[in-house]
Amino acid sequence: MQRTISALARNRPGVVAEMAAGFGRSDVNILSLAAGETENPEISRIVICVEGDEDAVREITRHVQDMEAIIQVDDLSRKDFVDRELVMVKVTMETERTGQLMQIFEVFRANVVGMGQETVTVEMAGDREKVDGLIKMLVPYGIRSMCRSGMIALKRGDE
Structure with a gap:
C-alpha cells in the first residue's frame, strides 16, 4: 500500500x-x-x-x-490533496529526431533548460503519472541522466 x-x-x-x-x-x-x-x-x-x-x-x-x-x-x-514532482531529464538529441522530441516536450509542457552538442535537458512539473509518462516517452531517445525531486503535496481546500 x-x-x-x-x-x-x-x-x-x-x-x-x-x-x-x-x-x-x-x-x-x-x-x-x-x-x-x-x-x-x-x-x-x-x-x-x-x-x-x-x-x-x-x-x-x-x-x-x-x-x-x-x-x-x-x-x-x-x-483530498494536490501533489507535484519536478523532473529534469537529459536526453540524446539527434538532428533527425529533434522535431519528434520537441513535440513530446510540448505535449507534456516540458521546458528546455539546457542544450549541448548531443543532448537537450528539459524540466517538467506534474503529478507522478505525468512524470512517469514523460520518462516513458523519452526512453527510446536515450536518457543520459535524470533527477526527480520527490513528491510535494498539500491538502486541497481551505484546511
Missing part, C-alpha cells in the same frame, strides 16, 4: 535524518522524501511517500508524531 505523509517540523538540523532512520527500522519503504521551508522559515514541511502494509505505516506515523521536533502529521492518503 502506498501512502503520502506530510509533517510540519521545527526547522533544525537532524530532523529529516531522525525521521528517515525511524522508517529504516520499520518494514516501510520510502519512495520519495522532500523537505523545505514553509511560509515561516522556522518551520519545514516534510512530505514522505511510503510503501508498506497498513500496520507498519500506522506504526511509523505514530513514531513521527512522537518526535520532539514534529508539530503536526497528516496522512494525506486519506484526504
